[in-house]
Amino acid sequence: MKKQVIVIGGGASGLAAAIMAKTNHHSVLLLERNHDCGKKLSMTGNGRCNYYNQDQDLSHYHTTEQEVLKEIITEDNQKSLLTFFDEIGLVPRIREGYYYPYSNQASSVTKLLKKKAEELGVQTETDCLVQTIVKKSDKFYLETTKGPKQAAVVILAAGSKAYTKTGSDGSSYELAQRLGHTILPVLPSLTFLKGQEKALYKIWAGVRSEAILTLYENGQVKKVEQGEIQLTKEGISGICTFNLSRFVAHGLLDGTKEEIKINFLPCLEKPTKEIARNFFEERNHKLKNRTLAELLEGILKEKLITVILKKAHLRESIAWQELSMEEQDRFLEILLAFPFSPIQTGDYEQAQVCQGGIPLKEIDCQTMESKKVKGLFLVGELLDVDGDCGGYNLTFAFLSGMLAGKGIK
Numbered sequence: 001m002k003k004q005v006i007v008i009g010g011g012a013s014g015l016a017a018a019i020m021a022k023t024n025h026h027s028v029l030l031l032e033r034n035h036d037c038g039k040k041l042s043m044t045g046n047g048r049c050n051y052y053n054q055d056q057d058l059s060h061y062h063t064t065e066q067e068v069l070k071e072i073i074t075e076d077n078q079k080s081l082l083t084f085f086d087e088i089g090l091v092p093r094i095r096e097g098y099y100y101p102y103s104n105q106a107s108s109v110t111k112l113l114k115k116k117a118e119e120l121g122v123q124t125e126t127d128c129l130v131q132t133i134v135k136k137s138d139k140f141y142l143e144t145t146k147g148p149k150q151a152a153v154v155i156l157a158a159g160s161k162a163y164t165k166t167g168s169d170g171s172s173y174e175l176a177q178r179l180g181h182t183i184l185p186v187l188p189s190l191t192f193l194k195g196q197e198k199a200l201y202k203i204w205a206g207v208r209s210e211a212i213l214t215l216y217e218n219g220q221v222k223k224v225e226q227g228e229i230q231l232t233k234e235g236i237s238g239i240c241t242f243n244l245s246r247f248v249a250h251g252l253l254d255g256t257k258e259e260i261k262i263n264f265l266p267c268l269e270k271p272t273k274e275i276a277r278n279f280f281e282e283r284n285h286k287l288k289n290r291t292l293a294e295l296l297e298g299i300l301k302e303k304l305i306t307v308i309l310k311k312a313h314l315r316e317s318i319a320w321q322e323l324s325m326e327e328q329d330r331f332l333e334i335l336l337a338f339p340f341s342p343i344q345t346g347d348y349e350q351a352q353v354c355q356g357g358i359p360l361k362e363i364d365c366q367t368m369e370s371k372k373v374k375g376l377f378l379v380g381e382l383l384d385v386d387g388d389c390g391g392y393n394l395t396f397a398f399l400s401g402m403l404a405g406k407g408i409k
């Protein structure tokens with residue numbers, strides 16, 4: 001039966017929901033508080049939009065209810081999502097399993113979605129902030145900055161509170177809570193980390209380096225990430241750091257002891273002290289007795305060499321063969337397991353996504369309909385799902401939006 005549907009939020013999940021609902025012959029009104037839809041979407045992936053990944057292992061998604069999530073990220077749903085992308089006209093450029101638009105422009109994804117919505121006849125009202133939603137008998141009554149609205153179905157797609165300047169300021173949580181939903185603690189995720197040793201970080205600021213990061217929680221390995229890290233004046237950043245930040249944010253709140261060990265020698269076959277010792281013995285022999293700083297030349301950037309030697313309390317001019325066994329050990333330990341104690345994550349303004357939100361057990365995972373309020377559908381980042389870097393957050397936003405649009409009966 002044709003229904004009057006209001007979609008709140010014209011981001012990735014809202015646009016997908018509106019398109020699918022209209023494709024299924026419902027009457028759709030999309031309300032967006034900004035002057036235009038897709039502000040965040042057009043900034044994603046450094047302006048290139050990494051919207052999907054061939055590797056859909058569930059370990060890339062985080063939620064308190066992994067079992068429910070399994071019912072959403074199914075192979076069939078992924079196939080439907082790829083068909084959806086194809087139908088809106090998106091041509092993928094696939095690099096090592098990561099999907100980007102062939103144009104390499106995030107804004108083209110937004111434009112394709114908007115064009116499809118417009119062609120189908122989705123009505124869009126921008127500059128329209130939804131302030132309240134009340135359900136009376138079978139209808140939803142909305143107060144907005146553009147006057148009252150009503151509908152039989154509401155799809156709440158108003159995002160989280162990450163990158164507030166894009167429009168998602170957390171009002172989605174308030175709207176859902178007032179309708180009776182639980183909100184699990186919302187914390188920043190995919191963001192940088194600040195550490196304790198500012199004087200050292202001042203030296204390495206601006207350097208990028210290959211590394212392996214191992215996050216320990218109360219002494220136990222929690223997650224390992226390998227790739228390029230960015231060294232900043234306050235600590236560390238870059239994709240590997242981002243992927244650890246959700247755990248750190250949680251741990252700092254809970255009082256868990258969080259420590260990251262940075263291996264700056266991922267070029268070695270194994271990060272053991274003995275392998276590293278042999279490596280420097282041979283290098284020193286080949287290069288005929290150079291200083292430690294000279295031995296690290298060509299492996300690490302100059303500023304990072306300074307930090308490593310400072311942290312190991314060794315002079316730059318000291319030569320390998322002058323080191324005592326204890327000094328060698330200290331030098332190798334710092335190179336292989338530089339200790340980084342996070343004291344803070346970036347805040348909501350600086351986080352790409354939020355973790356926490358509405359628990360998945362409060363929705364029907366086939367349709368994304370609320371189990372608490374009939375006719376209310378909840379999609380995108382406001383739900384308790386966050387993904388690693390690599391397209392997982394947009395995949396979840398598009399997929400959940402698509403399921404809601406299809407699920408209206």
Ligand SMILES: Cc1cc2nc3c(=O)[nH]c(=O)nc-3n(C[C@H](O)[C@H](O)[C@H](O)COP(=O)(O)OP(=O)(O)OC[C@H]3O[C@@H](n4cnc5c(N)ncnc54)[C@H](O)[C@@H]3O)c2cc1C
Nearest residue numbers: 009011012013033044045050130159167380381391393394
């Ligand atoms: C810089 C950056 C880069 C990113 N890069 C990637 C990437 O490459 N790959 C990836 O997978 N993920 C990426 N993400 C994450 C991804 O963009 C989000 O997870 C995704 O956009 C969430 O979609 P959404 O529809 O739930 O929310 P949003 O895209 O935030 O959309 C919510 C919309 O609702 C509107 N709204 C909010 N409240 C109201 C209200 N009360 N009334 C009316 N409208 C309202 C907002 O203005 C907004 O337009 C990135 C995020 C950022 C910030």
